[in-house]
Amino acid sequence: MRLLAVLLPFLALLTPVISTALTYKLGPNERQCFYTFVERSGAKVAFYFAVQSGGAFDVDYLVRDQDTRIILEGMKERQGDFVFTANREGEYEFCFSNDMSTFAEKMVDFEITVENEKRAELPSKQGAPVEHMNTLEESLFKLSGQLSAISRNQKYFRTRENRNFSTVRSTESRIFNFSVLEVLMMVSMSALQVFVVRFFFQGARKGYV
Numbered sequence: 001m002r003l004l005a006v007l008l009p010f011l012a013l014l015t016p017v018i019s020t021a022l023t024y025k026l027g028p029n030e031r032q033c034f035y036t037f038v039e040r041s042g043a044k045v046a047f048y049f050a051v052q053s054g055g056a057f058d059v060d061y062l063v064r065d066q067d068t069r070i071i072l073e074g075m076k077e078r079q080g081d082f083v084f085t086a087n088r089e090g091e092y093e094f095c096f097s098n099d100m101s102t103f104a105e106k107m108v109d110f111e112i113t114v115e116n117e118k119r120a121e122l123p124s125k126q127g128a129p130v131e132h133m134n135t136l137e138e139s140l141f142k143l144s145g146q147l148s149a150i151s152r153n154q155k156y157f158r159t160r161e162n163r164n165f166s167t168v169r170s171t172e173s174r175i176f177n178f179s180v181l182e183v184l185m186m187v188s189m190s191a192l193q194v195f196v197v198r199f200f201f202q203g204a205r206k207g208y209v
Contacts, residue, residue: 021111023052026059026098028105033095036112038086045086046113047072047094048152050079050159053166055104060097066090076100079159081152086114109159 026032038045051057061080063072065088072082086092098106 021109023107023109024096026054026096026106026108028101028103029099031095031097031099033093034110034112035091035093036114037091038089038114041086041088043086043089044115045084045092046115047082047084047110048080048155049096049108049110050155052107052109052159052162054106055101057106057163057166058100059106059108060099062093062095062097064093064095066092068093107162109155 022034024032036045047063049059049061051059056076057078058076059078060075061072061077062070063082063084064070065086067088071084071092072080074080094110094112096106096108096110098104
């Protein structure tokens with residue numbers, strides 16, 4: 001219990017200050033921007049996005065600071081995972097654009113996280129060896145990094161699952177449409193053959209009479 005009491009304040013410091021995770025349906029020729037406020041300079045901002053469905057699973061993105069200076073930019077990207085340092089406090093802009101698509105809607109998952117740049121320190125405790133505290137601190141930071149890696153892998157596999165499901169659904173729709181077209185063509189060919197055969201027999205009867 002004493003160890004847990006010591007760890008809880010430190011684990012609270014590992015928690016991001018601001019975290020926003022959203023899913024947005026981006027319409028054809030649509031441009032949409034989202035905003036987050038960074039309270040102090042030097043804060044780390046993590047930006048992740050992935051196109052889950054629609055078209056070729058790609059989108060244009062743009063990240064700008066409060067002075068409209070471009071920090072990150074990309075075109076026709078399927079997903080991205082970035083971390084940058086906010087040099088100034090203020091409002092930062094994160095935009096997605098679907099200008100390249102005329103009909104396809106894009107389902108975009110994204111997450112914006114503002115973290116503390118400074119490394120948190122364990123609260124000191126009387127009688128605790130410094131080496132022990134440093135080892136414990138390093139272990140907790142390794143655990144935090146492993147949890148972040150697990151979270152990123154989960155997002156990656158979720159994106160792959162959604163894309164594969166979208167591809168399967170599109171393939172099923174094409175197969176169904178092709179099957180319906182094939183049946184209609186077979187029925188039309190059968191009707192045409194019956195009509196031609198009847199036409200020949202009616203002509204033969206008239207010639208015989």
